[in-house]
Structures are given as structure tokens and as C-alpha cells.
Amino acid sequence: MAHVRTLDDDLEKDLHTEHQILNMGPSHPATHGTVKFLIELDGETIVDLDIAVGYLHRGFEKECESGTWYQAIPYTDRLNYNSAILANIGYCLAVEKLLALETPERCQWLRTLAGELSRLADHLTRCGAACLELQAMTPFLFGIEARELTWDLMEMLCGARVTSNYLRIGGVKHDMPPAFPGVCRENIAKIRGLLRDYDEVVTRNRLFVDRLRGTGVLSKQDCIRYAVTGPILRAAGVPLDVRKDEPYLKYAEVDFDVPIGEVGDNYDRYLVCVEEMQQSLRIVEQCLAQLERLGPGPVNVDDPRVRWPAKGRVFNAMEELIQQFKAVTEGPLVPPGEAYHAIESANGELGFYVVSDGTAVPWKVRCRPPSFVNLQPMPLMLRGAMLADLIPTFDFINMIGGECDR
Amino acid sequence: MEDFGSPALRRLLEAFPGAVLATHAQCGDATALVDAGRVVEILRFLRDERGLEFEMLMDLTAVDHLGRAPRFEVVYHLYSLSRNQRVRVKAGVPESPCQIDSAVALWPAADWMEREVWDLYGIRFRNHPDLRRILLYEEFEGHPLRKDYPKERRQPLVGPGN
Numbered sequence: 001m002a003h004v005r006t007l008d009d010d011l012e013k014d015l016h017t018e019h020q021i022l023n024m025g026p027s028h029p030a031t032h033g034t035v036k037f038l039i040e041l042d043g044e045t046i047v048d049l050d051i052a053v054g055y056l057h058r059g060f061e062k063e064c065e066s067g068t069w070y071q072a073i074p075y076t077d078r079l080n081y082n083s084a085i086l087a088n089i090g091y092c093l094a095v096e097k098l099l100a101l102e103t104p105e106r107c108q109w110l111r112t113l114a115g116e117l118s119r120l121a122d123h124l125t126r127c128g129a130a131c132l133e134l135q136a137m138t139p140f141l142f143g144i145e146a147r148e149l150t151w152d153l154m155e156m157l158c159g160a161r162v163t164s165n166y167l168r169i170g171g172v173k174h175d176m177p178p179a180f181p182g183v184c185r186e187n188i189a190k191i192r193g194l195l196r197d198y199d200e201v202v203t204r205n206r207l208f209v210d211r212l213r214g215t216g217v218l219s220k221q222d223c224i225r226y227a228v229t230g231p232i233l234r235a236a237g238v239p240l241d242v243r244k245d246e247p248y249l250k251y252a253e254v255d256f257d258v259p260i261g262e263v264g265d266n267y268d269r270y271l272v273c274v275e276e277m278q279q280s281l282r283i284v285e286q287c288l289a290q291l292e293r294l295g296p297g298p299v300n301v302d303d304p305r306v307r308w309p310a311k312g313r314v315f316n317a318m319e320e321l322i323q324q325f326k327a328v329t330e331g332p333l334v335p336p337g338e339a340y341h342a343i344e345s346a347n348g349e350l351g352f353y354v355v356s357d358g359t360a361v362p363w364k365v366r367c368r369p370p371s372f373v374n375l376q377p378m379p380l381m382l383r384g385a386m387l388a389d390l391i392p393t394f395d396f397i398n399m400i401g402g403e404c405d406r
Numbered sequence: 407m408e409d410f411g412s413p414a415l416r417r418l419l420e421a422f423p424g425a426v427l428a429t430h431a432q433c434g435d436a437t438a439l440v441d442a443g444r445v446v447e448i449l450r451f452l453r454d455e456r457g458l459e460f461e462m463l464m465d466l467t468a469v470d471h472l473g474r475a476p477r478f479e480v481v482y483h484l485y486s487l488s489r490n491q492r493v494r495v496k497a498g499v500p501e502s503p504c505q506i507d508s509a510v511a512l513w514p515a516a517d518w519m520e521r522e523v524w525d526l527y528g529i530r531f532r533n534h535p536d537l538r539r540i541l542l543y544e545e546f547e548g549h550p551l552r553k554d555y556p557k558e559r560r561q562p563l564v565g566p567g568n
Binding site: 057066097238245246342364368373 | 432433434435437461462463464465467469470481483487490492494513514515517518519522526540541542543550551555557
């Protein structure tokens with residue numbers, strides 16, 4: 001009997017298909033970062049991916065090599081708009097390592113506090129924007145409202161919300177204002193409330209979980225081979241955190257936990273970030289208590305190489321006037337040599353490798369950007385996945401253009 | 407040569423007596439300057455040798471020491487996850503031929519980092535699978551982090567060819 005062609009046969013038949021190249025970016029509404037993806041698609045399945053970075057390259061290192069050691073600090077602000085202070089800390093600690101400076105205790109507590117507020121702002125943006133890019137506006141507003149509260153604190157502490165420029169080599173710009181601890185505790189309570197609201201709407205939301213669970217997986221071994229650090233590595237189950245493993249500032253003296261995930265998918269990354277925000281709040285509270293216990297004290301190191309004289313003396317004494325003049329026009333001389341200092345930024349290991357030839361101008365300032373390194377294995381996370389999985393994966397890599405492209 | 411109490415430097419000096427040219431531990435960072443011709447072999451030793459296990463290539467960059475010979479240095483920062491230790495390996499690269507062996511076969515992390523060094527310093531990495539510019543565009547002339555590239559030089563902004 002002759003075979004009768006049915007509709008089922010037509011559906012089973014192999015259709016002639018071709019791979020399609022899709023250009024996404026460099027400016028795309030669903031990615032918070034200026035980056036271009038060239039995606040090879042088979043239907044909606046990602047076959048391969050090429051990433052073009054560099055759109056925000058503005059010669060960070062070259063600029064650093066042409067100013068004084070001080071003049072590089074505002075540039076570090078602009079590496080990561082979410083957590084400028086963490087970049088300030090990374091740079092200043094590297095230069096201080098070369099100068100063999102030990103900063104006063106009060107300064108270290110202030111830096112720890114400011115750094116954790118920065119990390120909080122960064123994670124709030126990442127989690128909030130991830131919801132926005134997955135078409136959920138409300139949780140984004142919770143996140144951004146909490147970030148506003150964090151930036152209010154920043155403004156009170158540094159005078160600026162985003163590009164804080166708070167650190168100095170050997171200290172900080174100034175102590176916190178007297179009203180700061182009170183406002184800070186109030187805002188922490190409000191942020192905790194917002195995080196609770198956020199958690200209720202998002203964490204067990206079926207739509208959100210379906211988009212995140214099992215997508216963008218990167219195994220522990222691949223993380224290590226690609227030198228991936230930060231929440232992505234911790235989500236894969238490796239408890240590496242520079243704050244714990246090589247404690248700097250006051251991290252050895254505060255209590256906090258390092259959350260880790262199990263499978264290393266986007267959902268684990270999300271859970272790690274949410275828990276890290278709670279831990280950051282815990283650290284901020286401990287810093288406040290320690291600062292109150294310490295009472296007033298110096299926030300800048302008393303070392304003639306980097307110290308700026310008191311303003312009152314500058315206008316009335318010749319020695320201090322000359323010192324001020326030299327500090328402004330020439331800046332500190334850093335002894336010849338090289339140093340690498342790593343800190344745990346919101347995205348992972350942020351390292352600064354500084355080389356000095358003994359003059360007042362850096363010979364080299366290398367920033368080891370976690371965004372750049374963490375973005376590289378993205379094709380590995382996405383080969384064989386659906387095009388839609390690209391969005392949450394890119395969100396939780398949290399590539400920041402300023403830092404990635406420098 | 408001294409090992410400055412660093413197990414990595416001690417083992418390197420034992421295993422590669424001729425290839426380690428200098429060591430120091432300035433600011434507490436254990437550093438070995440090695441023969442550029444054997445750098446991949448040395449990095450593999452540091453990664454695989456029991457008791458060292460530097461599994462992560464945290465950073466790879468270069469420094470231009472204009473006026474010195476060799477002119478460039480390629481700098482590797484390794485981290486051992488299991489032992490929580492760091493070591494810095496440096497290898498000199500002359501102005502011509504301006505090349506060194508690639509470490510991509512050891513760590514895929516080296517891929518983009520080496521592309522960046524090629525882009526900004528013009529150091530070629532032999533056996534790199536895809537040595538293209540990464541931060542700048544293909545039409546860009548020169549390598550801007552070289553000390554003889556003037557900061558004020560301007561080039562037309564054209565997008566990447568692809």
C-alpha cells in the first residue's frame with residue numbers, strides 16, 4: 001500500500017536551515033554595558049559567540065603614566081560607576097604597599113565601611129537591573145531605591161554620590177561627619193526593608209527562577225582555568241574571597257560569611273549576591289561600632305612623603321607653604337620597584353600592579369579588571385543555550401564597561 | 407640566588423638553575439625573572455608541580471622599559487587556590503623580534519590578556535590561536551602603551567572592521 005503523506009511526516013522532515021549571524025549591541029536596551037556580541041544562531045540556539053569589547057577604552061593606563069601618583073585616583077573612580085571606592089582602595093593600597101605605609105586605624109575602618117557601601121550599591125544595581133532586563137520593573141525600583149539610600153550615605157561621607165574620589169594615598173579625604181552613624185543606621189534599616197520586599201517579589205518568582213535556574217552554567221574547573229573570580233566563582237562552589245584569604249584593611253577583625261553556590265548557574269549567582277548584600281550590611285554596622293569606640297583620631301598617615309600640611313599652617317608658615325606647593329605641583333616620590341595588590345571588588349579580584357622608577361610619575365599602573373576576565377568565558381556559558389539566556393547570563397557577569405575597557 | 411622563603415622560588419631555582427635569571431621579594435611579592443625562551447615550560451611547572459599548584463593565571467601584562475635591554479617585560483601573576491600563595495614571573499622581550507611564547511595552551515585565561523598586550527604593547531605571542539586587537543580597532547596604527555607613543559597623538563575613530 002502506498003504511503004499516504006500526512007501532516008506528521010511534513011513536521012518530521014528535515015528542513016533546510018542556515019546559521020544566522022546576529023549582531024547585538026554595542027548599545028542594546030537589554031544589556032547594561034557597551035559591548036557587542038556577534039552571535040551565530042541556529043534558530044534560537046546559540047552556536048557560537050564572539051564578544052567585541054573596547055568601546056569605552058579611554059587610555060586609563062596611558063593617562064596614569066602622565067600625571068602624578070595622586071592624579072590617578074579620580075581615574076580609578078571612573079573604572080566602575082557602581083563601586084568607585086573599591087577601585088580607589090585597590091589603587092591606594094597598591095601605592096601604599098610600594099611606599100611601605102601603614103595607615104591609621106580610623107582610616108582603615110572608614111575605608112572598610114566605604115568599600116562595603118560600594119559593594120552594596122554594586123550588587124543592588126546588578127540584581128535590580130537583572131530584573132529590569134528580564135521585563136520586571138518593580139523589583140528594579142526596589143533595588144534602585146535602596147541604592148539611592150546607599151548613595152545618600154556616600155554623599156554624606158565623600159561629598160559626591162558616584163565618583164566619590166574619597167581616598168588619598170595614606171588616608172582618606174576627611175573623617176565622617178558627626179551625624180553619619182545615625183543616618184547610616186536609619187538607612188540600613190530601610191535598605192533591609194527594601195531587600196525584604198525585593199526578596200518576596202523575586203527570589204521564588206516562577207518567571208524569574210525559570211529564566212535563571214540552569215542557565216549560564218560555568219563549572220568550577222572552567223572558572224579556575226579562566227581565572228574567573230568573585231560571585232561567579234563562588235556560585236560554582238569555590239569559597240575564594242580576597243577579604244578572607246588575604247585580609248587587608250580591617251577584614252580580619254570583622255565577622256562575615258562567604259556565601260557559596262553549588263551548580264554555578266545564574267540562580268546561584270543571584271543567591272550569592274543577595275546574601276553578600278546582607279553580609280555587607282553586617283560589616284558596615286561593625287565598622288560604625290568600631291569607629292564610635294575609637295573616637296576622634298587622625299585619618300591620614302603622618303608621613304612627610306605623602307602628608308599634606310594643615311591649612312592653617314600653610315597660610316602662616318614658610319615651611320608648610322613650600323611643602324603644600326611641592327605636594328600639589330610635584331606629588332609624592334615613590335621609591336623604585338613594583339608591587340601588586342589585590343582586593344575583593346564586587347565583581348571579583350581587582351588587582352593593581354604598579355611600577356615606579358623613583359620619580360613622582362607612575363611608570364606603570366596596571367588594573368587587573370575582574371569584568372574583563374569574567375566576560376571572556378561567556379561563550380562557554382552560552383554555547384547550546386537559547387538566545388534569551390544571554391540576557392540573564394550577561395546580567396550576572398555584571399560586566400562594567402568602564403572597568404572592562406579602561 | 408635567594409628564594410626569600412618562598413617555596414615557589416625555591417623549587418624554581420632547584421628545577422631551572424640556568425633559566426631563573428634573578429629573584430626578589432620586594433614589598434613581599436615573590437618574583438622570578440626567567441629566560442623568555444623557557445617561560446611556558448616554567449609556567450607549566452608552577453601550575454602542575456605537586457606542592458606548588460598555581461592553578462590560576464590571575465594577570466598577564468607587560469611593561470615597557472624604554473632604553474633598557476631587553477626593552478619589554480611580560481609579567482605573569484599566578485595564584486594558587488589550594489595553597490593561597492602568589493608568585494610573579496617576568497620574562498624579558500627584546501624590541502626585535504618582539505615576541506614570546508603564548509600561555510593560552512596552559513590557561514585559556516591568557517587568550518584575552520595576551521590579545522590586550524599585543525594590542526597595547528605590540529608584543530607578539532607565538533602560537534596564540536587568535537591574536538587580534540581587543541580594546542582598539544584593527545585600523546589603529548601603533549601600540550599606545552609603548553613609551554614612545556605620544557599621549558597627544560590622535561587617530562580617526564573608526565569602528566571595528568567586523
